[in-house]
Amino acid sequence: MAAFAEPVRPSEPAIEARGLTKRFGRTTAVADLSLTVRRGEVFGFLGPNGAGKSTTIRLLLGLVRASAGSASLFGDDVRDVRRAHRHVAYVPADVALWPSLTGAEILHLLARTGSEVDLAYREVLIDRFALDLDRAAATYSTGNRQKVALVAAFATRAPLLILDEPTSGLDPLMDREFRRCVVEARDRGQTVFLSSHLLDEVEALCDRVAILRSGRLAEVARIAELRRLRRTEVEVSFTGDPPDLARTPGVLDTEDLGGSRLRFTMSGPAGPALRALAAAEVETIEVREPTLEEIFLDYYGERDR
Template identity: 65%
Template sequence: MALLPAAVPALRAENLSKRFSTTLAVDDLSLTVPTGEVFGFLGPNGAGKSTTIRLLLGLLRPTHGAAWIFDDPVADVARAHRHLAYVPADVALWPAFTGQECLDLLAGVGPGTDLAYRDELVARFGLEPGRRARTYSTGNRQKVALVAAFATRAPLLVLDEPTSGLDPLMEREFRRCIAEAAERGQTVFLSSHKLVEVEAVCSRVGILRTGRLVEVAGLEELRRLRRTEVTVDLSRPAPRLRGLADLPGVTDLRWASGLQFTLSLVGPPGPVLRALGETDVARIDVREPSLEEIFLDYYGEVSA
């Protein structure tokens, strides 16, 4: 695999904007992804992630701004795409081709493919390459695209919501492939609305909301977004639990009655569990809020 110099950013955007009629889909986005980084592009559904990716790849013309792939302007699509493999959010294959024929065709137009590794990935993802693409489910079409991308030796992998059709076992395999790509020195740009997925594989993230890049952060900064909502029903009143609000990581303690309360928890649950262990708990419910809820809570209403 011919990796490009580390001093050259894998991906760079300056003041990138895209307007569709009266809708500003991407608003003045500037971003640099260094070579060799696994970068997460995070945001709730509808935030503008796919539109941004199409701009970054030259598949849409920006209203304003510019982007580069390893210093090649994406306006020259053929030149820029020599350096990358792309998995779109909605994978479309040639319906009359078998999965194997699709893989062979994709290998022929890419920047080089490790065929032995591709065969290994076919087995690991449980893909049936002899079937016609028209018979594939959404998840199997996704597998074909992922196998083709991970087997390529392109220095940049751009993955847009790549696990949307995969079951949990295949999601685990996907994360393993990301780690292997990083070990080879490939740059990965991973767009997702799944906080847990991005946190598991990325070293740095950009957070998009309503078309605006509201933050670029490392994992430590990302983890402050993680919170758990806990609802507790008590068998009998426990006045000393009113002091839960003073425990580390506890926010937004709300009592619905003398026997039920909810709280938000960031960080280790140990102090809260120890406090609850000294009371008569009838039921406890733990829920991770959706990414949209987290964004609304953390950033508030951010207009485009």
């Protein structure tokens, strides 16, 4: 779950993948994936089950060998697993612990064998996650196993945290603590690579997001940039003549709602639509941006299902 950390080269990105491909027989799990994760950012990695997220993470960690392409962590080729892992703390989607050891013993073991640990901060995390350290891991629920892994990872000073579906099994209060920890890690200058299918979580935390579809990247962008690629819904009410939007660039799907109200969707820059509205006697205007979930479903052609 964690590995030894050492000073990293200041010129190298946290993660760099070039043409990364993994085939299992005739099945291609990851195809020609190229991305760069900058230092100090929280990078979201989105996709449904089977999209190739976990396979990509295993490739980035050198846990499986790529069929083609390359990947590096802070400039170290991931094929040299021992060297690359010195920069990483990792929380897998399914946490396995030593069943006969208590939570306290596991954290002690990980602190001795992994990255530098901030012991005072670890005590704070134990309290915040309400983690019972006196029980054997064999008695832990899925959520409690996840808490042990999260406390161990966030307490390290590893420059890169790779988190694969890290909040599975956590209740809403613990999910809130997780989000708080991600923000604190970013504030310390750590890089967080967050793989998740929880769109609100990614939307709340991430600086940029990649959307993975059937093993291929559909998009890599800031969340605000992704929203600009999608239609924005606008609803207006007016007292005089309705605004003339028929030939306004970027205005789509105008709908008369009756009662001197209309709705339209807008794509691209808002300037032309705003100028058209300014010429009318508009009383109210409501703008609704698409959520990340709607953007994500657009990529899969499922928004209207």
